[in-house]
Amino acid sequence: MSAELIAFIIRRIITATLTVVAVSLLIFLLLQAAPGDPVTTMTAGHKVPQERINMIRETLNLDKPIIVQYWFWLKGIFRGDFGMSFIKDIKVSVLIIERMPVSLQLVLFSGLLTVILSIPAGIISALHEGTMLDSVLITLSVITASSPVFVVGLLLIIIFSLWLGWLPPMGLDGLFDVKRLILPCLALSLTFVGLLFRMLRASMIEELQKDYVVKDRAMGLGKAKITARVFKNSLAPVLTVSGFMIGSYIVFAVLVEYVFGLGGIGSLLVNATLTQDYPIVLGLTVFISIVFVVSNFLVDLLYGVLDPRIRYSSRK
Amino acid sequence: MKKYHKHTPSKERAKVNGSRAAPRILEVRQLSASFYLNRKVIKAVDTVDLYVDEGETVGLAGESGCGKSTLASSVMKLIPYPGRIVSGKILFRGQELLKCSEQDLQDIRGNRLTLIFQDPSSYLNPTVSIGMQICDVIMAHNPVDAREAKRRTVELLGSLGIPEPAHRFHSYPHELSGGMKQRVLIAMAISCDPDLVIADEPTTALDVTIQRQILELIKEKVIGEGSSLLFITHDLSILAEICDRVYTMYAGRVVETAHTVEFFHNPLHPYTRKLLSAIPRYDVKKPLAEIPGSPPSLDDLPPGCSFYPRCDLRSERCLKLRPELRELGMKHWVSCHNV
Amino acid sequence: MIYRTRFLTRQIQKALVRVRSNHLAVAGLIIIGFFAVLAIFAPLIAPFDPYATDLNATYAPPSWRHPFGTDHVGRDIFSRVIHGARIAFAITVLVVLIELTVSVPLALISSYIGGTLDEVVMRIMDMIISIPHLLLAIVIVALMGPGMRNAIIAISISYMPMLARLVRSVALSIKEEPYIEACYVLRFRSVRIVFSHILPNIVSVIIVQLSLDLGYALIDMASLSFIGLGVQPPKASWGAMLSLGKSYLLHSPWMVIFPGICIALLVFGFNLFGIGLGDILNPKARQRGG
Numbered sequence: 001m002s003a004e005l006i007a008f009i010i011r012r013i014i015t016a017t018l019t020v021v022a023v024s025l026l027i028f029l030l031l032q033a034a035p036g037d038p039v040t041t042m043t044a045g046h047k048v049p050q051e052r053i054n055m056i057r058e059t060l061n062l063d064k065p066i067i068v069q070y071w072f073w074l075k076g077i078f079r080g081d082f083g084m085s086f087i088k089d090i091k092v093s094v095l096i097i098e099r100m101p102v103s104l105q106l107v108l109f110s111g112l113l114t115v116i117l118s119i120p121a122g123i124i125s126a127l128h129e130g131t132m133l134d135s136v137l138i139t140l141s142v143i144t145a146s147s148p149v150f151v152v153g154l155l156l157i158i159i160f161s162l163w164l165g166w167l168p169p170m171g172l173d174g175l176f177d178v179k180r181l182i183l184p185c186l187a188l189s190l191t192f193v194g195l196l197f198r199m200l201r202a203s204m205i206e207e208l209q210k211d212y213v214v215k216d217r218a219m220g221l222g223k224a225k226i227t228a229r230v231f232k233n234s235l236a237p238v239l240t241v242s243g244f245m246i247g248s249y250i251v252f253a254v255l256v257e258y259v260f261g262l263g264g265i266g267s268l269l270v271n272a273t274l275t276q277d278y279p280i281v282l283g284l285t286v287f288i289s290i291v292f293v294v295s296n297f298l299v300d301l302l303y304g305v306l307d308p309r310i311r312y313s314s315r316k
Numbered sequence: 317m318k319k320y321h322k323h324t325p326s327k328e329r330a331k332v333n334g335s336r337a338a339p340r341i342l343e344v345r346q347l348s349a350s351f352y353l354n355r356k357v358i359k360a361v362d363t364v365d366l367y368v369d370e371g372e373t374v375g376l377a378g379e380s381g382c383g384k385s386t387l388a389s390s391v392m393k394l395i396p397y398p399g400r401i402v403s404g405k406i407l408f409r410g411q412e413l414l415k416c417s418e419q420d421l422q423d424i425r426g427n428r429l430t431l432i433f434q435d436p437s438s439y440l441n442p443t444v445s446i447g448m449q450i451c452d453v454i455m456a457h458n459p460v461d462a463r464e465a466k467r468r469t470v471e472l473l474g475s476l477g478i479p480e481p482a483h484r485f486h487s488y489p490h491e492l493s494g495g496m497k498q499r500v501l502i503a504m505a506i507s508c509d510p511d512l513v514i515a516d517e518p519t520t521a522l523d524v525t526i527q528r529q530i531l532e533l534i535k536e537k538v539i540g541e542g543s544s545l546l547f548i549t550h551d552l553s554i555l556a557e558i559c560d561r562v563y564t565m566y567a568g569r570v571v572e573t574a575h576t577v578e579f580f581h582n583p584l585h586p587y588t589r590k591l592l593s594a595i596p597r598y599d600v601k602k603p604l605a606e607i608p609g610s611p612p613s614l615d616d617l618p619p620g621c622s623f624y625p626r627c628d629l630r631s632e633r634c635l636k637l638r639p640e641l642r643e644l645g646m647k648h649w650v651s652c653h654n655v
Numbered sequence: 656m657i658y659r660t661r662f663l664t665r666q667i668q669k670a671l672v673r674v675r676s677n678h679l680a681v682a683g684l685i686i687i688g689f690f691a692v693l694a695i696f697a698p699l700i701a702p703f704d705p706y707a708t709d710l711n712a713t714y715a716p717p718s719w720r721h722p723f724g725t726d727h728v729g730r731d732i733f734s735r736v737i738h739g740a741r742i743a744f745a746i747t748v749l750v751v752l753i754e755l756t757v758s759v760p761l762a763l764i765s766s767y768i769g770g771t772l773d774e775v776v777m778r779i780m781d782m783i784i785s786i787p788h789l790l791l792a793i794v795i796v797a798l799m800g801p802g803m804r805n806a807i808i809a810i811s812i813s814y815m816p817m818l819a820r821l822v823r824s825v826a827l828s829i830k831e832e833p834y835i836e837a838c839y840v841l842r843f844r845s846v847r848i849v850f851s852h853i854l855p856n857i858v859s860v861i862i863v864q865l866s867l868d869l870g871y872a873l874i875d876m877a878s879l880s881f882i883g884l885g886v887q888p889p890k891a892s893w894g895a896m897l898s899l900g901k902s903y904l905l906h907s908p909w910m911v912i913f914p915g916i917c918i919a920l921l922v923f924g925f926n927l928f929g930i931g932l933g934d935i936l937n938p939k940a941r942q943r944g945g
Contacts, residue, residue, distance in 0.1 A: 022782040027794070034798040142930075146923040148874045150881050150897065151915040158908045211438040218392055218433075219426030219453045219504060233443055247787030254790075255878055259901070270882045273797045285794050289786045 008304045016297040023289040024077050027282055028070050077290075082283030087275070092283035096265060103264035106184055107253055114189040114196065121193075122200030123231060129205055137197065145194030149252040153187035153259040184260045188253055192245055199241045203234040236303065243299045247292055254288075339410030341512045341544045342368040342391065342429075347404030349390045356615040360386040360399065362568040365641070368512060373545040375555035375576070377591070378565035379611055384548045385434075387565075388516045392431055393421055409511065427457040430505040432534075434517040436497035440489040446500045447473070447485030450507055457508045472503045476533060495526035499533065506537055513538050514546045519554070531558070552595060556580055564588050567612050567622035570641065574648035584650040586627045621652070629654040680931025686924025690917075694740040701734035705891045714907045724909035726899065735891040736913050742892040743873055743921060746807060750872040751865050753811040754818055759861060761815075762822035767830065777823070780816035788813035789875055796884045803892075806885040810875050814868060821864055825857050863933045870925030877918050893918045 076082070082092040125134045144152075160183060207213070207230050216226045254266030261267070265284060272280035349361040360383045368374045378384050389395045391406055393413055406413040408429060413421065425431075433439040441449060450472065451465040460468070466485065473481035476499045489497060498518060505513050515534065519527040535558055538545050547559060555562050556576060563573040564587065572585040583589045590607045609626040618624065621634040631654055639651040693700060709729030717724045723732035765776040783791065788810075795809035796802075829835065838847075879885035880894025881901075888895055893914040900910030 019781075019785045022778075023785045026782045026786065030794060030798060142926065143923065146870065146926045147919040148877060148922065150878065151919050154897065154901065154904065154911045154915055157904060158912060162905055162908055211433070211435070212441040214389075214394060214396070215433060215439040215501075215504075216441070216452075217394055217425070218431045219456070220422045220424065221426070221452055221456050222422060225452070225456075229441060229444065233441070248789065251787045251789040251793075251878075255881070258882060269793075273793060274883055276797075278797070281794060281797050285786065285790055288790060292787055293785065 005304065009301065012297055012300050012304075016293050019293045020077070020290055021074065023293070024074050024286060025070070027286055027289075028073055031282060032066070077286055082287055083279040085272075085277050085280045087277050088280075092280055092287075095268060095280065096284070096287060099263060099265045099268055102262050103253065103257065103266060105181060106188065106257065106262060106264060106266075107250075109181055110185040110188040110253070111249075113185050114192050117189065118193045118196040118200060122197045123204065123227065125197070125201045126204035126208065126234075127227070138201075141194035141197045143194070144190040145198075147191065149187055149191055150255045150259050152190055153184065153256055156183050156187050157260075180260075184256050184262060187259070188249075188256045191252065192249060195241065195245065196238060199238045200234060203237045204230060207234045239299055239303050243296055246295045246299070250288055250292055250295075339407065340367050340369050341372075341409060342366075342546065343405075343407040344387075344391065345405040345407070347387070347390060347406060348402040349386055349395055349399060350402050351399040353398050358615045359568050359617060360614060361390060362617075363404070364565070364568075364570050366563060366570065366573075368544050368546055371542060371544055372560045373539055373547060373558055375559035375562040376546060376548045376565060377550060377552055377555055377562060379550060381611060381614070382565045383568040383614070384565055385516055388431065388514050388546075388548055391514060392425060392429065394425075423457070426453050426504075427508045428511045430508075430510045430513050432498075432501050432505045432513060432515040432518045435521045436494065436501050437489070437521075439501065440497060442489055445486045445488055446492065446497075447487075450500065450504050453504050454507050468507070469503075472507055473500075476503050476537065477529075494522050495529060498522060498526075498530050502530070502533060502537065506541065506543070509541070510543050512544045512546065514548070516548045517550070519551070520549065534558075552591060564591070567617060568614060569622065569651065570649075571623070571652070572648075572650045573641075574645070578645065578648055582645070582648070584644060584648065584655045585652050586629050586655075587623050590626075590628075677931045677934055679927050679934065683924045683926070683928025683931055686920060687928060690740045690921050690924070691744060693737050694744045697738050697741050701731075701737040703731035703734040705730065705735040705738040706889055707731075714903070716907075717909055723913045724907070726896075726910050727903055727907070732896070732910060732913055735896060736893070736917055738891045739893040739896065739914060739917065740921075742803075742886060742890065743876075743918075746803070746876045746886075746892075747869045747872045747925075749807050750811050750814065750876070751868055753807070754814045754868065755861070755865060757811070758815040758819040759822055762819040763826055763857075765819075766823045766826040776819075780819050783813070784816045784820075788817075789878060792875060792879060793882070793884060796879060801884045801887060803886045803890070806876060806879045810872055810879070813875075814872070818861070818864055818868070821860060822857055825860050829857070863929060866925065866929040866932050870922045870929065873918065873922050873925065 080093055082096070084091045085095070088095075121137055125137050128134050213226060213230060216229065253264075254269055256262075257264045257266030258270045265288070269281065269284045269288075272278075272284065344364060344366040346363045346365060347361055348359070348363055351358040351360055362383075364383075364387060366374075366376075366387075376384050376387070386395065386399065389399075390401055391413070393401070393406075393416075395401060401414065404414075408424065411424075413424075416424070440446065447466065447469050450469045451462065454460065454465040454468055455462070458465075470481045470485055473484060478484050478496060478499055484492075489500075492500070502518070505515075515538075518534065519530050522530060531554060534545070534547075539558065545558075547555065549555065559576050561573065561575050562579045564571050564585065566587050572579070572583070572588045574582075579588075580592065583592050587607075590605070593605045594607065596604060607626055612618070612622055612625075618635070619638065620636050621627070621630075621639050624630050624634050627634065629652070633653050637653070639653050641649040641651045644650050644655065707730060709725065711729065712721070712725050713727055713729045715721055715725040715729075721731050721733060723736060725731055726735075761776065765773045786794075791813045792806070792809040795812060796805050799805040799809070876885055877892070877894030877897070880892050881898045883898055886892035886895045888899065896914040897911055897918075900907070900914070903910055
């Protein structure tokens with residue numbers, strides 16, 4: 001744990017925090033910019049008795065100047081309070097906690113699947129550059145990368161549930177319900193497998209041309225060890241690409257949840273937009289954005305650990 | 317499973333073997349290697365014969381692009397794509413390298429036959445500490461654990477003149493100067509007490525003052541420890557200083573070879589003579605000699621002697637017939653028709 | 656002025672030749688062209704009116720009369736898919752146009768002038784990027800009300816920062832070039848410098864990014880329609896068709912299969928074209944072999 005590493009981590013934490021503030025500001029501004037006043041927005045389309053409206057006005061501090069409103073909003077976020085649904089009469093944070101396990105399962109297992117599928121494929125393709133196997137893998141990757149998640153998801157359901165009858169189509173039955181998780185996870189990961197695979201392959205091919213690989217071979221190091229080292233050095237661009245993809249990944253997870261009827265945070269978001277339950281929509285957006293920021297932060301961290309040169313150069 | 321050779325230090329081996337007729341450390345017979353690029357065939361190495369005896373230091377001189385580096389990578393069988401060894405034999409202590417399996421080659425490389433590269437910056441892995449890189453080599457060829465490997469590495473770093481070796485073990489290549497990096501490469505090359513070290517222009521990429529230091533280091537640590545050395549360079553003065561025998565290459569072929577003293581006192585091949593006369597001297601005032609013209613492109617070599625267009629002694633015969641190496645004196649071989 | 660125009664036309668000519676020889680780009684163009692033809696000649700090609708319901712032929716599987724089957728109110732899916740191509744193109748082209756006309760000048764001017772304006776613009780862009788773009792689009796549309804027009808605006812807004820950043824970084828590096836400094840010394844007016852000198856060099860980068868954005872815009876638009884926020888029924892957009900079809904997935908899968916494949920295919924076409932274009936314009940960046 002060198003001094004540079006610690007300084008690097010601290011800098012990243014500060015950036016992440018500032019970004020969260022920026023996000024909250026953006027959402028807040030969007031709310032203000034929406035047609036009508038916030039109360040109308042929040043209760044859109046629903047008949048709400050007057051006392052309810054007054055209570056809402058108070059909760060949102062609508063009588064106070066905008067800056068103060070924002071201040072309370074921001075404070076709330078840092079305390080984990082993402083607002084409250086007036087229609088369902090539950091705090092958004094409660095809903096999040098309730099539905100977290102489902103979303104977590106989806107996201108984590110998909111991520112695992114993506115890594116399991118793309119990394120070996122990328123390495124093999126790079127080592128066998130130009131062969132038939134390589135070409136086949138590349139073609140597959142472009143095809144999967146361009147198909148939207150929900151299309152893939154729906155097609156998977158059609159193939160595996162309807163035609164082959166192997167797997168149940170929707171819903172989720174408690175934790176680690178593998179049968180029901182396979183299809184959603186597969187749908188979510190395929191798009192990214194394509195992208196990651198190609199990135200890893202390109203990166204490794206370039207790295208394999210480098211002189212130090214010649215040195216390693218000249219010194220009689222085993223193929224496995226050399227490949228492992230080359231792989232480690234090739235990860236940087238892959239991580240960068242992953243970093244850009246996290247946003248899409250999270251949102252696609254939302255779509256997948258909707259397609260497969262999983263009761264997670266994503267489907268909550270979609271249903272809330274359809275029922276015009278804006279507190280949930282906004283609260284979840286802030287929450288998801290924070291998840292996004294934190295993920296980026298972790299990726300940056302990983303980057304710094306893997307490549308020592310980065311720790312020095314990221315000073316502004 | 318790795319085979320760990322039972323290793324006798326090279327000094328002792330030299331003493332023992334020197335008295336018997338033992339296979340030479342390195343014998344290259346009629347080696348040809350070419351690069352195949354975009355329908356062009358570039359003959360980088362053309363039927364080269366070369367040998368290194370036990371405990372000898374042999375020099376290989378020539379301009380850039382004459383094929384010396386390709387020869388070095390061919391010996392290690394590490395020629396990069398799109399190059400290929402076309403024909404010939406490489407015998408390392410009697411073992412035919414070109415017929416060895418990849419596993420056998422891995423055992424030999426870095427262990428009994430090692431290479432020192434020209435530009436240390438690009439030949440070191442930038443994300444691994446230099447100490448670990450040396451340990452890698454030690455552990456690949458010796459049945460030692462990590463701690464012992466580390467101990468040996470630190471000792472090695474120290475003996476090569478790197479200050480605070482225990483601390484420097486953890487440094488990354490970009491934290492070191494050019495000279496230090498080259499010391500690291502040398503450390504790697506001698507770490508397993510090799511029989512033969514091939515040094516491919518190890519001083520060319522360094523400052524002049526550092527060049528001298530590195531050269532002394534090589535003298536002490538490689539030659540001094542009894543390893544044989546094949547030193548490749550375009551700097552003839554270095555060869556004069558450390559080599560027992562010298563080869564000159566031009567356009568992929570060996571044009572002259574002799575013992576050092578004979579070579580420098582009595583150069584026979586026109587190219588060698590021109591090279592030697594081109595060395596600037598501080599004691600004699602004369603204009604800087606140069607060889608007119610430029611080296612031929614290796615994909616379009618003439619049927620006769622490649623040096624023809626730039627040679628003083630050229631004749632009709634040189635144009636059509638390629639000269640072979642002839643012995644023109646005590647172990648002094650030249651490939652020229654007109655000497 | 657004339658000199659510069661001729662230079663540009665010559666560049667375009669050279670580029671077209673290179674496009675023809677790049678197989679990826681050509682393949683992509685073929686696919687895109689195919690759908691474009693469908694889109695333009697939709698009313699002529701489609702056998703049925705996409706909005707015409709036929710309650711006697713609901714949930715009909717694919718047949719000669721209805722090659723792609725019918726939906727829950729008896730509309731011919733084949734015709735709807737063809738008309739869907741129209742909407743797909745209209746939307747993606749609009750999004751890209753808006754993106755182009757707003758963020759490129761903004762980024763150019765901001766990077767050229769520098770200083771506080773640049774800082775402010777960049778901070779705003781950073782703020783927008785801090786939310787995943789599809790999510791931002793969802794929120795904007797949710798707040799503005801669902802519909803095609805709002806969806807287009809929302810997606811354009813969410814794409815702007817990326818293009819702006821890209822343009823800005825390239826513009827900044829070009830700004831340091833000696834020939835720009837020469838323009839400044841020669842007292843060219845700023846507008847002229849920015850648009851006549853910096854812009855042409857950025858064009859290749861912009862074009863590659865835009866061709867990729869076409870694909871992404873299509874996906875995002877379909878996603879929005881899929882969750883009910885984009886194109887509203889009874890309009891025949893592929894995403895909306897998927898949204899409808901989802902409810903009947905298990906007994907009328909054709910409602911989903913055909914629009915879905917079309918989306919994937921067209922995006923594939925855009926991607927191929929974008930990759931091919933990238934190869935042409937940046938040959939160094941391409942990986943070896945393969």
